[in-house]
Amino acid sequence: MGLVDDNFTTAFINLNRLEVDSFSEFLELILVFLSSPKEAQQFISKLEKYAGSLNIPFSAIQLIAKAVLLFFRGCLQKSLSITQIAEDLSNLGLNEDKTRRLTQNWSHSFGIISNVNQQRVLTIHQLTDLEWRFGVTTGNSLASRVGKIFLQMKFKIFTGEIISIEMSIEQFYSFLHEMEKARASIEYLI
Known part of the structure; x- marks a missing residue:
């Protein structure tokens, strides 16, 4: 181990x-x-x-x-x-x-x-709904961030709890990759 x-x-x-x-x-x-x-x-x-x-x-x-x-x-x-x-x-x-x-x-x-x-x-944190929106930064104190794409996600859990997150497009693709791996693992188990 x-x-x-x-x-x-x-x-x-x-x-x-x-x-x-x-x-x-x-x-x-x-x-x-x-x-x-x-x-x-x-x-x-x-x-x-x-x-x-x-x-x-x-x-x-x-x-x-x-x-x-x-x-x-x-x-x-x-x-x-x-x-x-x-x-x-x-x-x-x-x-x-x-x-x-x-x-x-x-x-x-x-x-x-x-x-x-x-x-x-x-059974932990069963997802019941998911909302997502893409956006583009139009104004920021850092000029390098203007025009950057971001994603806002809102997860609704079985208990009624809502979890909101915002991530860059790079973070989103990393998250998507992890979710695809999780889906493949679950399909393998079933």
């Missing part, structure tokens, strides 16, 4: 120190949360109980949980294979048995977590 922060590595070293049963229980908590991320408050409550049952400060368990969640989200974003995940976990200091358990549980839960992640991404 590339270079990692010392706190991230420390979190995985601390994860490796958990007994096998405690590790499995922790992993189950993480995977259940990734399968239903709307239940954040329940997840935090369960983590607090878990930390209490092991007599470990909640802040320590919270750091480990953040690191593992970040790791799994990175695995999703980069579409890592089980082999790549196992290699990264080994590089982070997780022993072979725990790496095997984690990758087995991940592969078992991957379909559900992947679907939840896709739904989450697709």
